[in-house]
Amino acid sequence: MSRVAAAADATPARARGLARVRTGALTTHLLSLLVLLLWMAVSYVLPDYLMPSPWVVARQVARQLTTPAFLVHAGLSVWHITASIAVAMVMGMALALLSHFVPATRLAINGRLNPFLSSFSTVGWIFLSIIWFGVNEVTVIFVVAATLLPFSLSNLRAGLQELDRETIEMSRSFSRSRLKVVAMVLAPLMVPYIFATLRICLGVAWKVVLTAELFGGTSGLGYLIARARADFDTVAIFAMIVIIVMFVYLSDKFLIEPIQLRLRRNYAIS
Numbered sequence: 001m002s003r004v005a006a007a008a009d010a011t012p013a014r015a016r017g018l019a020r021v022r023t024g025a026l027t028t029h030l031l032s033l034l035v036l037l038l039w040m041a042v043s044y045v046l047p048d049y050l051m052p053s054p055w056v057v058a059r060q061v062a063r064q065l066t067t068p069a070f071l072v073h074a075g076l077s078v079w080h081i082t083a084s085i086a087v088a089m090v091m092g093m094a095l096a097l098l099s100h101f102v103p104a105t106r107l108a109i110n111g112r113l114n115p116f117l118s119s120f121s122t123v124g125w126i127f128l129s130i131i132w133f134g135v136n137e138v139t140v141i142f143v144v145a146a147t148l149l150p151f152s153l154s155n156l157r158a159g160l161q162e163l164d165r166e167t168i169e170m171s172r173s174f175s176r177s178r179l180k181v182v183a184m185v186l187a188p189l190m191v192p193y194i195f196a197t198l199r200i201c202l203g204v205a206w207k208v209v210l211t212a213e214l215f216g217g218t219s220g221l222g223y224l225i226a227r228a229r230a231d232f233d234t235v236a237i238f239a240m241i242v243i244i245v246m247f248v249y250l251s252d253k254f255l256i257e258p259i260q261l262r263l264r265r266n267y268a269i270s
Contacts, residue, residue, distance in 0.1 A: 052235045060239035070224070074243070077213065077220040080137065081205045084144035088201060089194075091145075092152025097186075100160045110157065117150040122208055126215050139216040140209065147208045148201045155200065159193025160186070188263075195260040199252060206244055 036054060043053040064070045099109040125146045129139040163186070213222025221240055228236040 049232060049234050052238055056235055057238045057242060060235045061242055064236075064239055064243065073220055073224050074247075076137075077209055077222070078247075080140045080144060080209050080213070080217075080220060081202070083141045084148060084209070085198070085201045085205055087141070087145040088148035088152045089197065091149055092156050092197070093194075095153050096156040096160055099157065109153075114150055114153050117146070117153070120146075122147045122211060123215075126212055130216050135216055135218060137217070137219070140212040140220065143212040143216065144205055144208045148205060151200050151204060152197055155197040156190070156193060159190050159197075162193075163189050191260070191263050195256060195263075198256060202248060202252065202256070206248055210244075 039051075039054055043051045045051075048056070095109050095113070099106045122143065125143045126139070129142045133139045133142065209220065210222035210225060213220035214226045217223050221244065225237055225240055228234075228240070
C-alpha cells in the first residue's frame with residue numbers, strides 16, 4: 001500500500017514538473033517571437049545600413065553558409081577557440097591542483113596570479129602578443145587563452161574546494177599516489193565543474209576571438225567582420241553574429257550537453 005501511495009503522490013508531482021517545462025518553453029518561444037517582431041519593426045523605421053530586416057539577414061546567412069571561403073574562415077575561428085579553450089583548461093586545472101595540493105603556492109596563485117590575469121585587459125594582451133608573435137594565429141590563440149585562464153582557474157579551484165572531503169580522505173587511505181587519487185577520484189567528481197567551466201569559456205571565447213582576429217589575425221570571422229566594417233556591410237555583420245549565436249547554442253546543446261550527461265551516468269554524479 002505504501003508503494004501505491006508513493007506512486008500516486010509522485011504522479012501529480014511529475015505532472016506539475018512537465019507543466020512547468022511546457023510553460024517555460026512556451027514563454028521562451030513567445031519572447032523569441034517578440035524580439036523578432038521588434039527587430040522587424042525597427043528595420044522598417046531605420047535604413048538598411050543601420051538595421052537590416054531579419055529576412056535580408058536570413059538570406060545572407062544562407063548565402064554565407066554555402067560559400068566555401070566563408071566556411072574556411074569559420075573553421076579557422078573554431079580552431080582558434082578549440083585550441084585556446086584546451087590551453088586555458090589544461091593550465092587552469094594544473095594551477096588549481098597545484099594550489100590545492102601545495103599550500104605554499106596558494107598565495108602566489110590565488111592571491112597574485114589570478115587577480116593579475118583577471119584585471120589585465122584583452123586589448124593589452126592583443127598589443128603585447130602582436131609585438132611578441134606578430135600578426136598570425138599564435139597571437140589569436142595566445143590572447144584568447146590568456147583571457148580565458150582566470151575564468152578556468154577560478155571555477156576549477158572553486159570546484160576543488162566544494163568536493164566531498166570524506167571521499168577524498170578515504171581515497172587517500174587506499175592509495176598514497178596523488179596521481180591515482182586525481183585520476184580515479186578527483187577527475188570524476190570534477191566533471192560537473194569542468195563542464196560548467198567549459199560552457200563559460202565557450203561563451204567568452206567567441207567574444208574574445210572576434211576582437212583578437214580583428215586586430216591580430218589574418219583569418220577567421222573577426223577578420224571577415226573587420227572587412228565588412230570597412231565596406232560598411234551591415235548585413236554581413238548581422239549575419240555573422242547570427243551564425244555565431246547559432247553555433248554556440250548548437251555546440252552546447254548537441255555536443256557539450258550529451259557528453260556531460262554520458263559522463264554523469266558513467267560516474268553516477270548527481
